[in-house]
Amino acid sequence: MKARFIGAAIFGITGVSILLSLGFWQMRRLEWKLALIDQIEARIHNDPVAVPADPNEERDRYLPVTAEGNFTGEAAFVLSSLREVGPGLRVIAVLETPEGRRLLVDRGFVPEARRDDVPLAVDDVTIEGNLDWPGDVDSYTPAPDLGRNLWFARDPGPMAEALDAESVLLVARQDSAAASPLLTMPISGVALKNDHLEYAITWFLLASVWAVMTIALLWRIRRTTV
Known part of the structure; x- marks a missing residue:
């Protein structure tokens, strides 16, 4: 015992x-x-600067930046959802600057039923936001359906290759071309799980x-x- x-x-x-x-x-x-x-909160609201010539994830993540140019009409759509709105898509568009740079811009969220209502080719736009290298992809993330131009996570590397752009994502905080039904989704520290x-x-x-x-x-x- x-x-x-x-x-x-x-x-x-x-x-x-x-x-x-x-x-x-x-x-x-x-x-x-x-x-x-x-x-993150301390950095994302600093005064924006020009997008660095050679962005670096360790140094430049969440860096506030501004960029001007034209949305070329090329874009990738990422399956997403928004509480109180429902299923939808994140619009990752190509912005071509006057210097010829092609930047990926996360323009925000659009309800799935209104995907075709977002104008993709827009001239003379100004974007303010923050650079990011999202870690959305994991071992369970399906490969993108390129036939439908549908992605299941924001993945700057493969997206940049598919859209012939730089492998960095500018997440818009202010988008001069944004209009309903597009909802800008800026980076926020409080949004972290x-x-x-x-x-x-x-x-x-x-x-x-x-x-x-x-x-x-x-x-x-x-x-x-x-």
């Missing part, structure tokens, strides 16, 4: 320790995410339950030995 009591105690303490460590790890992740959000607190609470609650169950088990074992 003594060996059983000690084994149950070790098992219980180990389980509680693991669950608590997961909870504290999520709390550290929460601190990191909040710091990242503050960093931040559910670490909920996960931490879950792990801590599980640790509490595990501790209570362990105490109850030890009590039962001890009673049987009396």
Whole structure:
């Protein structure tokens, strides 16, 4: 019985320790995410500059920029959805500058039923926004349906290759050519998924339950030995 009591105690303490460590790890992740959000918010609203000649992800992510030129009519459509609106598409358009640069611009969201109502070829436009290299693609993301010009994630590299543009995305904050039904979707730190607190609470609650169950088990074992 003594060996059983000690084994149950070790098992219980180990389980509680693991669950608590997961909870504290999520709390550290929460601190990191909040710091990242503050960093993004502090940068995205700075005065915009010209798009660097050689944009670098590590140096220039979220850099506020401005660009002028013509929307060529070339675009990629990314399957998306918006709460309270429903399914739709992100419009990734090619902006050709007077210097001949071809930039990818995330112009925002359009409801799926109104895809054809967005004018794609527009002259003399001015865009203000932020550079980004979205990490939307994962191992479960389907390959794009090039026949329908439908993508399932924003992926600047392959999109740039398909549209013969630079491999960087300018996410519009202000688009002089934007009009209904197109809804501009600027970068915002608060839009980052931040559910670490909920996960931490879950792990801590599980640790509490595990501790209570362990105490109850030890009590039962001890009673049987009396």
